[in-house]
Amino acid sequence: QVHLVESGGGVVQPGRSLRLSCVASGFSLSSHNMHWVRQAPGKGPDWVAVIFYDGSGRFYADSVKGRFTISRDISENTLYLQMSSLRPDDTALYYCAREDGSPGGFDIWGQGTMVTVSS
Amino acid sequence: QAGLTQPPSVSKDLRQTATLTCTGNNNNVGDQGAAWLQQHQGHPPKLLSYRNNNRPSGISERLSASRSGNTASLTITGLQPEDEADYYCSAWDSSLSAWVFGGGTKLTVL
Numbered sequence: 001q002v003h004l005v006e007s008g009g010g011v012v013q014p015g016r017s018l019r020l021s022c023v024a025s026g027f028s029l030s031s032h033n034m035h036w037v038r039q040a041p042g043k044g045p046d047w048v049a050v051i052f053y054d055g056s057g058r059f060y061a062d063s064v065k066g067r068f069t070i071s072r073d074i075s076e077n078t079l080y081l082q083m084s085s086l087r088p089d090d091t092a093l094y095y096c097a098r099e100d101g102s103p104g105g106f107d108i109w110g111q112g113t114m115v116t117v118s119s
Numbered sequence: 120q121a122g123l124t125q126p127p128s129v130s131k132d133l134r135q136t137a138t139l140t141c142t143g144n145n146n147n148v149g150d151q152g153a154a155w156l157q158q159h160q161g162h163p164p165k166l167l168s169y170r171n172n173n174r175p176s177g178i179s180e181r182l183s184a185s186r187s188g189n190t191a192s193l194t195i196t197g198l199q200p201e202d203e204a205d206y207y208c209s210a211w212d213s214s215l216s217a218w219v220f221g222g223g224t225k226l227t228v229l
Contacts, residue, residue: 035218044205044207044220044221044222044223045156045158045164045207045209045220046220047209047217047218047219047220050218059216059217060217061217062217095163095164100166100169100175101169101170101173103151103170103210103211103218104154104169104170104173105154105155105156105166105168105169105170105173105175105209106154106156106164106166106209107166107169107175109163109164109165110163111163112163
């Protein structure tokens with residue numbers, strides 16, 4: 001069974017940092033582009049970042065560039081999102097998602113981990 | 120980053136056909152095509168099609184996707200109550216090196 005399970009969310013003050021994790025099972029992170037996508041309450045999905053299947057490229061949304069870093073540990077089959085200088089508008093449910101094809105579509109999603117940035 | 124444009128809402132009668140649209144530009148929809156996602160309240164999005172009309176296994180044949188220029192479309196025939204959901208399009212933008220999403224269309228089945 002192919003699964004993604006996110007963790008690491010929580011309530012954090014503005015300006016602080018947080019690291020999200022996403023454990024993949026049933027496939028290898030080295031065979032698919034992997035993404036973080038967030039969704040603020042009542043809003044649509046908002047793409048955050050991608051790491052290519054072979055590690056050759058990482059790209060970010062303008063809104064998080066310079067503050068967020070996507071990475072992975074192939075041996076642990078785990079995807080990460082290091083978030084720093086968090087702002088209230090970063091508040092959202094953060095999903096990791098697998099991309100099928102390149103470019104293709106986000107075919108596997110986790111259940112998400114909630115990040116709330118508030119003082 | 121500029122997103123894709125979708126109508127906020129579409130309403131159709133049970134068993135009728137709904138066509139949802141998604142407009143981008145030459146660097147996203149017009150280049151690599153669009154993917155479509157369905158989302159029911161409280162659940163993660165679900166991939167319906169990608170690269171215009173590739174359907175993942177298990178997706179109903181009542182759904183079909185197409186593209187004309189910079190506009191992608193998702194057609195759902197024989198509407199059922201379970202088709203009532205939010206629908207999002209997405210595409211890779213080669214000029215931005217970023218994925219972009221549409222704002223979503225809420226489909227209501229009357």
